[in-house]
Every structure is written in C-alpha cells, then in structure tokens.
C-alpha cells in the first residue's frame with residue numbers, strides 16, 4: 001500500500017503550522033509549538049495562546065512568529081488554546097521587544113512580562129484534587145490529622161488551590177503535606193488557568209420592546225392603575241427615558257442603580273421584571289469617566305510660537321529635537337500645541353512624563369484640551385484600568401496617550417510624535433527587575449520604527465542629550481524666558497558652618513531661612529521646603545557606646561520614623577519598634593542623628609506654630625488619592641508650608657509660592673557617583689523652579705556646609721551652559737558617558753565568600769576577553785548587602801566608537817553561562833545592566 005492511500009484528498013492540501021511563542025520565562029529564546037488543524041485559521045502573530053511548558057506548567061504566551069518548520073531537536077507540543085480573535089500585540093511591538101531584549105541583555109519573556117499589563121496575563125494557579133484511583137474510606141494508609149483534613153475536604157469540594165489549603169490548615173507552608181499526599185498517591189496536582197481582566201459591567205433596565213408605542217404604554221398604565229408603587233417606577237423610567245417621543249432610547253435603557261432611591265420600591269421593580277414589563281440587561285462600560293472634547297484653546301506667545309517654528313523646522317532634518325526651556329517658560333503649552341497638530345494629521349502621539357510629574361494637575365490641564373481622546377497610563381491605576389487603556393489604543397479610541405515609562409509598551413501602530421518631558425529624569429530608567437530599560441532611549445528606537453519625531457524637553461537637559469545636540473545629532477531649540485511677567489528666582493546660600501559657629505541657626509534652619517519663612521507667612525504666601533530624605537532621622541545611636549541599630553538583612557542602618565515610633569529599613573521594608581534601651585550596653589539614652597522630612601516637619605511646627613504644615617513623601621502618599629489631596633489642599637491655600645522629598649520638585653505649578661528652601665545639598669553633591677553633580681544641579685534647579693512662577697520674583701535659600709563648591713555658583717546663576725561646559729570636560733577627562741558606554745554588573749549571593757569569589761572569577765574572565773582597561777572592579781558597593789544577599793559590582797566601560805557593542809554583550813553572556821557551569825558558583829546571580837544610571 002502506498003502511503004498516499006492513508007490520506008484523504010483534503011488533508012493533502014492542509015498545511016501544518018508551527019508558532020514560536022514568547023513565554024514569560026527567563027530563557028533566551030522562543031518556543032515552537034504545533035498548531036492543531038482546527039485552529040490553523042485562527043492563529044495570528046500577537047495573539048495570546050495557552051501552552052504546556054515542561055511536564056506540568058501551563059503558561060500563557062504570545063505568538064511571535066509563524067512558520068512551517070518543525071523543530072529539529074524535539075517533538076513540538078500542540079498549543080492548547082488561542083485566547084484572542086485579534087492580536088493584542090502588533091508586529092512593530094514584537095520588533096521592539098526583540099530590540100529591548102538584545103540591547104538590555106535580557107530575555108524576550110522578561111520584556112513581555114513587564115510589557116503586558118497584569119490584567120492581560122493569565123495566572124495559572126496550582127490546585128489539587130483526589131487521585132482518581134484513591135478511595136479514602138477503603139484505604140489502609142496512615143494519615144496525619146492535617147492530611148486527613150485535606151482529603152476529607154477534597155471529598156466534598158473536588159479541588160482546592162494551594163491558598164485554600166493553607167487557609168484551611170491555618171498554615172503558611174503546606175508543601176510538605178502536599179508532597180507527602182502526592183507521594184502516597186492520594187492526590188494529584190493540576191493547573192487552572194484564569195483570565196484576570198474583568199470588564200466593568202453595569203446592570204440596566206429597559207421596557208420589554210412590546211410595550212413601546214403610545215397605545216401599549218397606555219395599556220401598561222391601565223394595568224398598574226391599582227399598584228401605585230409599580231406605577232411610580234414606570235413613571236421614573238419614562239421621566240428619564242422619554243420613549244414616547246424617541247422609542248429608540250429604550251435600547252440603552254436606564255442604569256439600575258437609579259431605581260434605588262428611597263421612594264422607589266426594589267421589590268416592585270423585581271415584580272415588574274417578573275411580569276415582563278421591564279427587562280434587566282448587562283452592558284460593558286468604561287472604567288473612566290467621560291469628558292467633553294476640545295474645551296480649551298492654547299494661544300502661544302510670540303516667543304513660544306517662534307520656538308514651535310524652530311522645532312518644526314528642525315524636525316524636517318532631524319528625528320530628535322531637544323527643547324531646552326527654563327522652568328515656567330511654557331514647555332507644556334508648546335507640547336500641547338504640537339500634539340494638537342499631530343492629532344489633526346491623524347497619527348498617534350505618546351507623551352511621556354516621569355512618575356512623580358504625572359500629577360492630577362497636569363492631567364486635568366490636558367483633559368481640558370483633549371477630553372476623551374486622551375488615555376492616561378499610570379502605575380497607580382488598577383490592572384483592569386490599564387487593560388482598558390491598552391485596548392483603547394488597539395481599537396483606536398485613544399489616539400493620544402500621556403503616561404509614565406511603561407507606556408512605551410502600549411500597542412501603537414502609527415506614532416507620529418513622542419514627547420519625552422523632563423528627559424533628564426532618572427525615573428525613566430527601570431532598575432529592577434529586567435528589562436532594565438530607559439524609556440527615553442527606547443522611545444527613540446520606537447520613533448525610528450514608526451518614522452515618528454521625538455521631542456525631548458527639559459529645563460536641565462541630561463549631559464547625554466545636550467552633548468548629542470552640541471554634536472548636531474539632535475536639533476536644539478531654546479526657551480529662555482518665563483511666561484508672562486515671570487522671572488527666575490533669586491538665590492541665597494546659607495553657610496551652615498558659620499551659622500552653627502555663631503549660634504545663628506535654629507535646629508536645622510539657618511537664620512536666613514527662618515526670617516524668609518516669617519516674611520512669607522506674613523505676606524500670606526506659601527513655602528516649599530525640600531529635603532530628599534524621608535523618615536525622622538537616618539539613624540539613631542547610643543550616647544554611651546555608639547551602638548547603631550542595623551537591618552539584619554541589609555548592610556544599612558535603620559531609619560527612625562517618629563510617627564510610628566519605629567525603625568525601618570528603606571531597602572527591604574523591615575520594621576521594628578524603637579528600642580527603649582541600647583541593645584549593646586543597656587544605656588537608656590538613644591539619640592537621633594541627621595534629619596529627614598519628618599523631623600523637619602516637627603521642627604517647622606515648633607518654629608512657626610502659627611503655620612499649617614504638611615509633609616509629602618512616600619510615607620504620606622501611599623494611598624491612591626492621598627497625593628492628590630495634599631496637592632489640592634496646597635492649591636486651595638489650606639497649607640502654608642509643604643515639606644517634601646523630590647515629589648515636591650516636579651511638574652507642580654502653584655501661584656502663591658515665592659519661597660523655596662533646599663536642605664542638605666551637600667549630601668546630594670557628595671554622593672559617590674559620577675552623576676552626583678548633574679543630579680544636584682538638576683534637582684536644585686527643578687525645585688527652585690517652583691518659586692515665583694507668576695508675576696513675583698521668588699527666592700530660594702540653599703543651606704550648605706561646603707559654601708565654596710563651584711557648582712553652587714552655577715546653580716545660583718542659572719548657569720546651565722557653564723555647568724555643562726565644566727561637567728562635560730570632567731566626563732571627558734575621566735572617560736565617563738557620554739564619551740563612553742557603561743554596563744553595570746552585579747553579583748549576588750547569600751554567601752559573602754561565594755559572592756566575592758564569583759565576582760573575582762567573572763572579573764578575570766572578562767578582563768581576559770575585553771582587556772583590563774575596560775573592566776573596573778570587582779568592588780563591594782556602598783550598600784553591600786540587601787535582603788540577605790551580598791553584593792559585588794563590576795563596571796564595564798566601553799569607548800563609543802570602535803567597539804562592537806553586540807559582540808561585547810555576547811561575550812558577557814557567554815562568560816556568565818560559562819561560570820554558571822561551575823558547581824560551586826551556581827548559587828550566584830549575575831545581573832547585567834546596560835546604561836546603568
């Protein structure tokens with residue numbers, strides 16, 4: 001018999017498809033699965049599928065490629081299910097994800113894991129059920145009490161999740177019990193897959209269609225004549241949905257909750273539904289309120305118009321333009337105008353803002369102009385809300401999105417413009433977990449894919465961007481005056497050493513700042529005090545023996561939080577109550593050293609008892625709305641003095657603030673990092689930008705112990721250019737970015753010796769391959785232990801030209817693989833961080 005005879009004619013024309021699936025696992029490749037014939041017509045790149053991975057895991061992945069080549073080394077499993085009719089990820093994105101994985105040295109799965117909103121990821125939950133061959137009441141096996149409870153419950157409920165078992169037994173760790181039950185062949189484990197995203201639904205009420213029309217309605221009233229409660233409900237409906245005149249309104253009906261007012265009876269409504277006068281139905285609704293479109297206009301000033309023209313001209317030649325505009329010059333106004341133009345042109349727009357700058361203030365300003373057309377993508381949104389924005393971009397509902405760094409992952413297919421506001425901000429960089437990407441830099445790659453333009457905006461451009469602009473790679477446009485009568489503030493530097501010596505200062509406050517605050521309070525003006533450290537004081541110490549409480553899991557001292565009388569670790573979250581005595585010598589006098597926002601708040605209340613003081617830092621803004629509440633209280637003048645961390649420095653625009661106090665620049669300046677000057681300059685300039693934004697000249701008081709630092713002079717003179725020239729010379733001399741590229745390497749191990757051994761071996765291997773000069777370290781970082789893992793660091797420094805970056809990365813990855821083969825070092829983690837700032 002020839003083989004052909006086994007096949008029917010139709011089967012001969014059928015093709016077998018294979019798909020490469022991106023799975024959320026840290027393995028650097030896609031996995032090939034086979035598509036069952038009945039699903040062949042449904043598979044598309046970018047659709048989510050459910051597949052089996054390994055022997056027991058069920059995972060959701062995304063189809064990254066389709067082809068007809070079976071894998072050589074293994075038998076491809078079938079995909080189990082396709083979840084989407086339409087792709088949730090487009091091909092451009094898949095290209096971008098590949099780029100991110102390559103450039104930032106991570107896996108596609110890790111990119112996907114961060115890119116997809118949690119609501120689009122399926123969770124698979126481990127559950128157990130009784131083994132089909134196991135008969136509980138006939139078994140002569142021995143069971144512990146706890147095992148018996150599990151088995152008896154399973155007899156009744158069929159299946160239990162791990163979480164349910166743990167609750168049932170009131171035990172955290174249930175694995176030993178499960179293991180033992182599996183071993184005795186009494187239960188089996190399986191995975192249940194669940195969709196997390198739940199559309200928001202609304203129950204509505206409408207008339208059954210056969211009651212529509214004047215005669216029929218009259219009949220309904222006749223029927224209800226003797227039932228006033230039911231009649232009242234019908235009247236309520238007709239009042240809100242005038243179906244007499246417009247019967248088509250009945251289709252949408254009326255929201256059910258509108259019938260719950262006190263004078264309407266719920267049971268009457270139920271009766272009317274039962275008697276088929278009304279019907280209840282469900283609709284999917286948006287989680288976002290709706291807004292009117294195009295309410296406000298922007299009228300750019302002449303200066304701003306000129307800048308806009310320059311930007312548009314620059315876009316003709318260059319893909320990226322840097323807008324260097326001082327605080328309050330109207331950069332946001334300019335963006336709005338450019339965005340409006342792009343919207344009219346029909347392309348999509350992404351407006352990126354750093355986390356802390358994406359405030360209600362800016363959103364409501366944009367809302368007034370763009371109304372419903374604008375989507376907002378923010379990390380404080382719920383999973384479901386994020387999925388709605390994602391789907392809104394897919395469906396074309398949102399042509400314009402304003403969002404934080406993760407908004408670069410949204411499924412755009414036709415971007416025309418990307419605005420990166422506050423482009424210098426370090427919060428565009430994701431530090432942990434992988435992908436350790438910088439959204440500003442990824443935005444430029446994205447723009448390239450879409451043939452879109454990028455506008456970088458800042459009052460204090462990053463060294464990188466300014467350098468590219470100086471080199472002519474980016475266009476450069478400047479805005480050097482504030483809007484209206486606004487002027488940049490005056491600076492006063494308070495010499496804290498002198499103040500202390502002459503006993504002029506009060507607590508942490510210089511005499512200069514005290515008198516300025518008094519003056520402001522007298523004028524009924526508001527004050528912002530900036531201190532980039534939260535908590536009460538960074539540590540406490542014993543007066544007698546010098547003991548300092550430290551975190552057990554991290555190599556840092558515990559920060560004292562007075563409000564809860566607690567010591568907390570800012571690295572791992574550990575907390576303990578404040579000890580009443582020294583744990584080393586038993587002495588009772590513990591004193592606080594240094595100060596954070598909480599202590600400043602306390603001192604202010606003592607120094608200015610008449611002032612209303614509010615603190616804004618991570619600790620006071622953990623709840624979703626608390627940040628907005630503080631800002632609106634301040635706006636409405638219910639707060640006189642606002643003390644805060646860098647949260648107070650960005651994106652806020654208050655009319656009545658004319659004084660800003662900056663504490664402790666010294667700590668920022670002396671932070672051991674090649675960027676500390678850049679960061680100090682940026683942060684100080686940004687914070688001072690909050691002072692005197694309308695028609696009055698503001699004042700900024702900077703307190704320092706190193707009065708002779710040249711950088712202070714540059715801040716005071718608003719001398720960005722001067723600062724840039726000095727700093728770029730330093731960077732050049734010491735071979736730092738933008739003249740080189742850095743790749744950070746972190747080695748982690750719970751064993752301090754193994755951490756250092758791994759780092760040394762790794763360092764030696766890389767030095768052999770790349771040359772000693774290109775490898776710095778290994779070194780113990782300042783914080784050498786976090787969450788019980790000891791850390792070691794290396795830095796790879798590469799010249800900008802003549803280095804094949806891709807080659808270097810593959811060498812690094814190979815070296816890591818090589819080391820991981822060594823049995824002894826297997827427990828070490830090696831993490832690469834490209835552009836690690």
Ligand code: ADP
Pocket residue numbers: 298299300301304325326327328329330331332333334483653
């Ligand atoms: P930047 O983003 O450069 O700090 P903003 O765009 O926030 O500056 O502008 C500062 C203030 O000036 C805001 O209150 C803004 O509403 C106002 N402003 C700027 N340009 C205009 C304009 N053309 N018309 C009206 N108000 C403007």
Ligand code: ZN
Pocket residue numbers: 542543544545546547582583584585586587
């Ligand atoms: Zn002591």
Ligand code: ZN
Pocket residue numbers: 551552553554569570571572573574787
């Ligand atoms: Zn800790």
